[in-house]
Amino acid sequence: MNALFAWGFVAALAALPLVFPDPYLLAVLTSAGIFIIGAISLNLLLGYTGQLSLGHVAFFGLGAYASALATLGFDIGIGFGWRVVLAPQPVWLGFLAAIVVAGGFGWLLGRLAFRVRGAYFVIITICFAQVLRMVALNWVELTQGPMALISIPPFSLWWPGQGVVPLYRKDQNYWLVLAVAVLAFLLVRQVVRSRIGRALVALRANEPLARSVGIRVTHYLVIAAVLSAGIAGAAGSLFAHYVRIVDPDVFLFIYTVTMVIMVVTGGKGTLWGPVVGGLVFGLMPDLLRGTAPPEAQWIIYGAAMILFVMFLPRGIVPALARRLP
Amino acid sequence: MTDVLLSVEGLGVQIGGLTAIADMSFTVPAGEVVSLIGPNGAGKTTAFNVITGYMRPTRGRILFEGRPIAGLAPERIAARGLVRSFQRTSVFAGCTVFENALMALHLRGRAGLLDALLPFLRARREEAALHAEAADLLDLTGLADRAGLPAEALAYGEQRRLGIAMAAAAHPRLLLLDEPAAGLNPSETADCIALIRGLKERGMTVLLVEHDMAMVMRLSDRIVVLNQGRIIASGPPAAIRQDPEVIRAYLGAAHAAA
Numbered sequence: 001m002n003a004l005f006a007w008g009f010v011a012a013l014a015a016l017p018l019v020f021p022d023p024y025l026l027a028v029l030t031s032a033g034i035f036i037i038g039a040i041s042l043n044l045l046l047g048y049t050g051q052l053s054l055g056h057v058a059f060f061g062l063g064a065y066a067s068a069l070a071t072l073g074f075d076i077g078i079g080f081g082w083r084v085v086l087a088p089q090p091v092w093l094g095f096l097a098a099i100v101v102a103g104g105f106g107w108l109l110g111r112l113a114f115r116v117r118g119a120y121f122v123i124i125t126i127c128f129a130q131v132l133r134m135v136a137l138n139w140v141e142l143t144q145g146p147m148a149l150i151s152i153p154p155f156s157l158w159w160p161g162q163g164v165v166p167l168y169r170k171d172q173n174y175w176l177v178l179a180v181a182v183l184a185f186l187l188v189r190q191v192v193r194s195r196i197g198r199a200l201v202a203l204r205a206n207e208p209l210a211r212s213v214g215i216r217v218t219h220y221l222v223i224a225a226v227l228s229a230g231i232a233g234a235a236g237s238l239f240a241h242y243v244r245i246v247d248p249d250v251f252l253f254i255y256t257v258t259m260v261i262m263v264v265t266g267g268k269g270t271l272w273g274p275v276v277g278g279l280v281f282g283l284m285p286d287l288l289r290g291t292a293p294p295e296a297q298w299i300i301y302g303a304a305m306i307l308f309v310m311f312l313p314r315g316i317v318p319a320l321a322r323r324l325p
Numbered sequence: 326m327t328d329v330l331l332s333v334e335g336l337g338v339q340i341g342g343l344t345a346i347a348d349m350s351f352t353v354p355a356g357e358v359v360s361l362i363g364p365n366g367a368g369k370t371t372a373f374n375v376i377t378g379y380m381r382p383t384r385g386r387i388l389f390e391g392r393p394i395a396g397l398a399p400e401r402i403a404a405r406g407l408v409r410s411f412q413r414t415s416v417f418a419g420c421t422v423f424e425n426a427l428m429a430l431h432l433r434g435r436a437g438l439l440d441a442l443l444p445f446l447r448a449r450r451e452e453a454a455l456h457a458e459a460a461d462l463l464d465l466t467g468l469a470d471r472a473g474l475p476a477e478a479l480a481y482g483e484q485r486r487l488g489i490a491m492a493a494a495a496h497p498r499l500l501l502l503d504e505p506a507a508g509l510n511p512s513e514t515a516d517c518i519a520l521i522r523g524l525k526e527r528g529m530t531v532l533l534v535e536h537d538m539a540m541v542m543r544l545s546d547r548i549v550v551l552n553q554g555r556i557i558a559s560g561p562p563a564a565i566r567q568d569p570e571v572i573r574a575y576l577g578a579a580h581a582a583a
């Protein structure tokens with residue numbers, strides 16, 4: 001897509017709160033934006049390496065918990081009378097912790113993807129997210145279990161002349177999510193347009209041939225998995241400090257499904273696919289809420305998804321790209 | 326005495342109880358074209374798979390430049406300078422011919438994650454060099470005017486040529502070609518012979534598996550004859566042509582079939 005058009009699009013999004021300062025609209029766009037960051041990260045794995053990870057929400061949830069726990073602090077026993085204590089940390093450290101923790105688990109997943117492929121990999125990734133949900137439910141001392149981590153501080157930024165400012169307002173959070181989304185997009189773009197991206201596509205297209213020309217499978221799958229997981233962790237951190245409550249339901253399978261739908265309908269393996277698919281399916285539930293009766297909303301959502309997949313099997317963005325020169 | 330580039334010593338391969346290769350020993354001297362011939366099912370492709378790391382040998386040693394490579398991953402063996410082509414046509418489907426050439430040049434580049442994020446440091450220069458090299462590669466194989474086509478849209482003969490070019494792209498010291506002329510018509514076969522000659526002149530050593538005997542006789546410095554997982558003869562083409570056991574086991578059968 002044309003760079004001018006792309007930056008125009010970003011500028012329009014950035015100007016939106018000034019033109020339409022409607023808090024409901026901004027709230028809807030902010031949560032859609034957080035999921036779009038998740039979809040952008042998933043696309044790196046699903047779209048560019050072709051590995052279907054149906055536990056992607058695990059990284060999102062890990063990021064949310066890591067960031068929340070780092071900023072709230074904790075004091076837990078680890079047996080033999082030992083305790084691990086962490087005093088509350090600033091939010092930017094929580095954000096960093098989210099990326100590192102999720103990225104670390106991404107590294108594990110990448111190593112695993114090399115040994116276990118296909119259906120077994122998919123099953124293991126689903127189990128991974130389920131196990132984390134169980135841990136979050138039952139390790140009450142650390143996570144408060146189903147009572148949830150509450151009173152999570154909002155994101156704060158250092159601002160010239162004003163010092164560290166907590167972001168309580170909707171428009172501030174909206175801009176923060178937009179900025180992180182743009183960074184995630186640019187990061188993925190740089191990677192897929194590089195020699196690394198070419199190696200990932202080669203491995204996806206024909207793995208034996210790719211290996212024969214010297215492309216190291218593990219190395220590149222691990223790079224993709226760590227980046228993907230790290231970005232998903234960042235999205236989880238944004239989520240935690242935006243809604244300011246995290247419970248074990250962040251690990252629910254439905255969130256992975258949402259991200260997969262966004263990537264697949266938008267166009268997996270394309271840079272704009274997760275953005276376009278994410279806008280369509282991230283905003284649709286809220287659009288329907290205002291227009292359709294409750295019992296029809298999810299039927300329409302499901303039907304739209306099926307129609308997109310049936311008529312644009314490769315996604316919206318590749319279909320548009322073929323129409324436009 | 327020339328240097329031995331590849332040395333296969335007492336190689337044995339079992340696939341699920343079946344003996345694909347019983348006992349195989351041969352050497353490939355640097356700078357030569359050595360052909361491995363034998364009837365279908367003799368174990369030639371299996372030998373390639375084992376030498377290039379796609380299968381593990383049951384026993385025996387494989388030395389490349391004097392160092393053992395059996396059991397290494399294919400990508401590691403490729404990085405040491407030993408690259409193979411595939412018997413069944415193999416390209417990166419969904420990618421253009423030019424992208425295929427770029428992907429095959431992977432080992433010619435070294436850009437990593439930092440270069441991806443900060444391409445202006447040095448990756449941009451490397452990319453330009455790789456693009457130029459990919460263009461050269463397509464010129465060499467006569468596919469320059471096909472650069473923008475999806476690789477799977479190429480004619481069969483063109484795909485085979487692209488396959489050889491991709492295996493040779495990163496200037497391996499030893500190139501293993503598995504039936505490069507299979508299914509080609511005489512003029513395409515002539516192009517293929519010229520291509521392999523060109524690679525040899527650029528200093529590449531070639532281990533060739535091929536059924537086209539005229540091609541094998543014209544290209545080879547040495548021929549190794551395999552039958553039912555065993556080597557039954559090896560030597561220069563003139564000697565192989567007259568070896569009674571070879572004629573009985575292989576050339577005779579091929580002639581009878583033709």
Ligand SMILES: Nc1ncnc2c1ncn2[C@@H]1O[C@H](COP(=O)(O)OP(=O)(O)O)[C@@H](O)[C@H]1O
Nearest residue numbers: 340344345363364365366367368369370371372
């Ligand atoms: N993946 C495999 N599974 C089972 N048998 C195999 C496999 N690959 C090769 N073989 C057997 O090994 C023997 C050698 O095959 P191959 O190396 O393909 O012969 P060639 O390339 O000389 O025609 C044959 O008997 C073949 O059936």
Ligand SMILES: [Mg+2]
Nearest residue numbers: 369370371412
């Ligand atoms: Mg064969």
